[in-house]
Amino acid sequence: MFNLGWSVFTLFFFVSVNAQQIDWDKINSNTILSVVASQNPDLANSFSNVVQIGSNNHAELSINSRTDISVRQLGDYNALFYVNSFTDKETKATISAQGNNNIIDVTGSNSISDGMQIHVKGDNKTIFVRNY
Numbered sequence: 438m439f440n441l442g443w444s445v446f447t448l449f450f451f452v453s454v455n456a457q458q459i460d461w462d463k464i465n466s467n468t469i470l471s472v473v474a475s476q477n478p479d480l481a482n483s484f485s486n487v488v489q490i491g492s493n494n495h496a497e498l499s500i501n502s503r504t505d506i507s508v509r510q511l512g513d514y515n516a517l518f519y520v521n522s523f524t525d526k527e528t529k530a531t532i533s534a535q536g537n538n539n540i541i542d543v544t545g546s547n548s549i550s551d552g553m554q555i556h557v558k559g560d561n562k563t564i565f566v567r568n569y
Contacts, residue, residue: 491537497518520545
């Protein structure tokens with residue numbers, strides 16, 4: 438009798454658990470973002486888009502869950518370093534580099550930099566932005 442009661446309790450417990458309601462056979466590179474966004478409601482509010490056309494381009498983004506960023510790198514050997522992971526504030530930014538060997542380094546975010554757009558055209562340009 439004790440084993441039957443324990444079995445029924447265990448069955449109802451595992452039926453009511455909602456943590457693993459993912460069909461693992463349907464997860465692929467096209468659906469993973471929607472699966473992660475549904476599991477983490479904070480991620481559903483942000484959007485990141487990175488487009489790189491060329492050789493040896495590098496984009497390193499350390500962002501919080503409320504950052505909307507659009508990055509476009511056209512050319513070769515372009516580098517972007519964007520860090521705003523130390524704040525909870527919502528931030529929107531658009532960054533584009535067109536040319537070769539451009540470096541863009543953005544650290545921090547504040548009310549002045551919200552909605553900031555950086556467009557670099559040319560070769561061998563370096564941009565440093567510090568927001569404190």
